[in-house]
Amino acid sequence: MVADSKQEPEPSAKPPSHAGASxxxxxxxxxxxxxxxxxxxxxYALDENWRFTYINRRGEEILQSLRTTAGGLLGKYxxxxxxxxxxxxxxxxxxxxxxxxxxxxxxxxxASRKQWLDxxxxxxxxxxxxxxxxxxxxxxxxxxxxxxxxxVESSDDAIISMGxxxxxxTWNRGAQRTFGYTAEEVIGKSITILIPKHHENExxxxxxxxxxxxxxxxxxxxxxxKDGVLIDVSLTVSPVYNSAGEIVAVSKxxxxxxxxxxxxxxxREAQEQLRRHAGILEAQVAERTxxxxxxxxxxxxxxxxxxxxxxxxxxAMHGYADALLEEYxxxxxxxxxxxLKRIRRAAxxxxxxxxxxxxxxxxxxxxxxxxxxxxxxxxxxVINTYPNLxxxxxxxxxxxxxxxVGHEAYLTQIISNLLSNAIKxxxxxxxxxxxxxxxxxxxxxxxxxxxxxxxxxxxxQEQVFQIFGRVYSDKKFEGTGIGLAIVKKAAxxxxxxxxxxxxxxxxxxxxxxxxxx
Amino acid sequence: xTTNGSILLVEDNEDDIFFMKRALKAAGIRNLLHTVEDxxxxxxxxxxxxxxxxxxxxxxxxxxxxDLKLPMKGGLDVLAWIRExxxxxxxxxxxxxxxxxxxxxxEAYRLGANSYVVKPPTAxxxxxxxxxxxxxxxxxNEFDSQAAH
Numbered sequence: 001m002v003a004d005s006k007q008e009p010e011p012s013a014k015p016p017s018h019a020g021a022s023x024x025x026x027x028x029x030x031x032x033x034x035x036x037x038x039x040x041x042x043x044y045a046l047d048e049n050w051r052f053t054y055i056n057r058r059g060e061e062i063l064q065s066l067r068t069t070a071g072g073l074l075g076k077y078x079x080x081x082x083x084x085x086x087x088x089x090x091x092x093x094x095x096x097x098x099x100x101x102x103x104x105x106x107x108x109x110x111a112s113r114k115q116w117l118d119x120x121x122x123x124x125x126x127x128x129x130x131x132x133x134x135x136x137x138x139x140x141x142x143x144x145x146x147x148x149x150x151x152v153e154s155s156d157d158a159i160i161s162m163g164x165x166x167x168x169x170t171w172n173r174g175a176q177r178t179f180g181y182t183a184e185e186v187i188g189k190s191i192t193i194l195i196p197k198h199h200e201n202e203x204x205x206x207x208x209x210x211x212x213x214x215x216x217x218x219x220x221x222x223x224x225x226k227d228g229v230l231i232d233v234s235l236t237v238s239p240v241y242n243s244a245g246e247i248v249a250v251s252k253x254x255x256x257x258x259x260x261x262x263x264x265x266x267x268r269e270a271q272e273q274l275r276r277h278a279g280i281l282e283a284q285v286a287e288r289t290x291x292x293x294x295x296x297x298x299x300x301x302x303x304x305x306x307x308x309x310x311x312x313x314x315x316a317m318h319g320y321a322d323a324l325l326e327e328y329x330x331x332x333x334x335x336x337x338x339x340l341k342r343i344r345r346a347a348x349x350x351x352x353x354x355x356x357x358x359x360x361x362x363x364x365x366x367x368x369x370x371x372x373x374x375x376x377x378x379x380x381x382v383i384n385t386y387p388n389l390x391x392x393x394x395x396x397x398x399x400x401x402x403x404x405v406g407h408e409a410y411l412t413q414i415i416s417n418l419l420s421n422a423i424k425x426x427x428x429x430x431x432x433x434x435x436x437x438x439x440x441x442x443x444x445x446x447x448x449x450x451x452x453x454x455x456x457x458x459x460x461q462e463q464v465f466q467i468f469g470r471v472y473s474d475k476k477f478e479g480t481g482i483g484l485a486i487v488k489k490a491a492x493x494x495x496x497x498x499x500x501x502x503x504x505x506x507x508x509x510x511x512x513x514x515x516x517x
Numbered sequence: 518x519t520t521n522g523s524i525l526l527v528e529d530n531e532d533d534i535f536f537m538k539r540a541l542k543a544a545g546i547r548n549l550l551h552t553v554e555d556x557x558x559x560x561x562x563x564x565x566x567x568x569x570x571x572x573x574x575x576x577x578x579x580x581x582x583x584d585l586k587l588p589m590k591g592g593l594d595v596l597a598w599i600r601e602x603x604x605x606x607x608x609x610x611x612x613x614x615x616x617x618x619x620x621x622x623x624e625a626y627r628l629g630a631n632s633y634v635v636k637p638p639t640a641x642x643x644x645x646x647x648x649x650x651x652x653x654x655x656x657x658n659e660f661d662s663q664a665a666h
Contacts, residue, residue: 308615308616311615311638312530312532312533312615313532314638315532315533315536315615315636315638315639315640316532316533316536318638318639318640319532319535319536319639319640319643320532322639322640322641323539323640344639347638348638348639351638358617409619
């Protein structure tokens with residue numbers, strides 16, 4: 001409860017001279033009573049026993065809201081009727097007034113009703129005359145005002161108010177901290193002392209915007225402190241209206257954003273440095289990539305031409321071995337002829353190997369364009385080109401196969417390698433069978449080559465796709481060990497991949513994933 | 518109609534020359550065979566320069582087996598030159614090379630080769646090739662007999 005007690009030596013208002021008067025006075029008493037009835041404040045009189053001897057209508061009204069009992073107050077014991085008055089500022093003041101014969105003035109807050117009463121009490125005839133009014137609104141607004149004033153004062157931001165003539169009228173502690181001027185130095189002067197050179201026309205501009213109804217919110221600019229130092233600030237400017245809705249003053253909140261601005265600048269510089277470094281790195285990477293690419297191209301060209309040129313001496317070896325066998329068989333015994341046959345076989349094997357290496361390198365290098373390809377047509381082409389595929393095995397196609405995009409030569413390579421593998425890797429006396437199916441999966445097509453061959457054990461399923469990743473010896477199944485590596489590489493260059501499902505003894509399913517056409 | 522036109526073999530690899538001669542013989546091709554071992558010699562022969570001016574000893578061939586990888590001048594250059602000579606335009610040029618580069622194949626046909634054959638890896642296959650060649654080109658294929666010789 002907030003109360004403000006003041007002591008006054010002499011009351012200025014004279015209460016009526018008759019205490020204990022009822023509502024039926026005579027003459028001057030009646031005049032006085034009429035007056036009391038007419039005023040807008042409450043008035044009552046208490047005798048030496050604290051009983052009501054008089055109360056005016058207004059008083060009854062005001063006090064009615066505080067009462068829990070009904071009926072007239074005359075003759076009633078004050079402290080019974082208003083138990084809330086006990087033990088607080090009211091009782092304290094009333095007893096003092098009576099005891100010390102002094103006038104008391106105080107504010108009483110009735111918590112239960114959230115009401116503020118302005119009270120003045122005069123000792124009279126061993127009793128008390130009380131004059132009071134409900135001042136909730138005034139007192140509250142003044143308390144709110146005090147609270148706001150406290151907020152403004154304690155704020156770190158500079159809160160300044162000024163008239164439309166730019167003369168400063170209030171200056172909080174935050175303003176002093178921000179700008180260096182004390183309130184005394186600044187109040188009554190124009191706000192323009194804060195405005196540095198080159199920013200002079202900001203103030204009229206801000207005022208103009210305000211007067212046209214705009215708010216000025218987080219306006220970033222520069223101001224000057226008392227010591228001349230320039231600081232970055234963020235301004236929020238609001239109009240102050242009078243009760244007629246006219247702008248009569250301006251309230252400015254200035255926040256010192258020097259630190260923030262510095263942090264922003266440092267961040268920007270750090271980002272710039274980062275960008276520069278990233279740029280340098282990128283350039284380095286690009287250069288290295290270019291050089292790497294060059295090197296790879298050179299290696300590819302080298303390995304290609306070397307492989308290519310190796311075929312020539314192989315032809316010679318094979319050819320001379322043949323010539324010997326044909327023209328000198330009479331001079332050669334079985335062993336001699338056998339040696340020559342081995343030379344021939346070795347030369348053939350090497351030639352096959354070179355061809356596969358060349359095929360692999362053809363599939364690895366160069367830019368390729370993907371286009372729609374007819375898989376079924378390619379399969380038929382392959383079978384026709386290598387008749388032993390058809391002669392030695394059965395190939396069936398689950399027609400129609402979904403359309404794919406790819407590279408015709410690569411796809412040919414894949415199909416011929418997979419089919420020739422299927423035909424080759426079977427148990428003796430088993431007729432190889434391959435079924436080719438296709439199905440759309442997501443945005444890819446999965447082509448499956450299912451065979452009845454010897455199968456691949458799980459621990460070998462990864463290495464079969466590697467160059468020279470042979471599982472079987474050459475004795476069991478002839479081969480270079482590159483075929484599936486070519487299949488994998490070719491599929492990947494077309495944006496797809498390969499996988500295998502297989503059980504030894506139960507055949508294999510090779511899956512080739514390609515882009516949908 | 519079996520042609521008696523001579524054959525010019527343009528090949529630098531002596532082993533390949535050996536096997537080719539053997540294969541032609543095994544296939545029963547008895548046409549006159551001359552061999553030159555580089556591109557420049559091929560041009561000289563066809564132009565009749567130097568010793569090749571003797572057209573009795575060195576007749577203009579009806580068929581040329583042309584390797585691509587040659588010293589002095591490459592096979593494709595020779596081919597390009599041949600096709601520019603109006604009096605040589607009827608010669609059958611078979612590119613017989615170890616290269617199966619698609620670009621070589623494309624270029625050879627573009628320049629006017631009649632055929633492109635990749636040298637078979639074994640001598641046996643070369644003989645088969647020679648036999649097939651004889652059968653198709655020498656026995657059935659018609660040559661323009663009015664072409665200058």
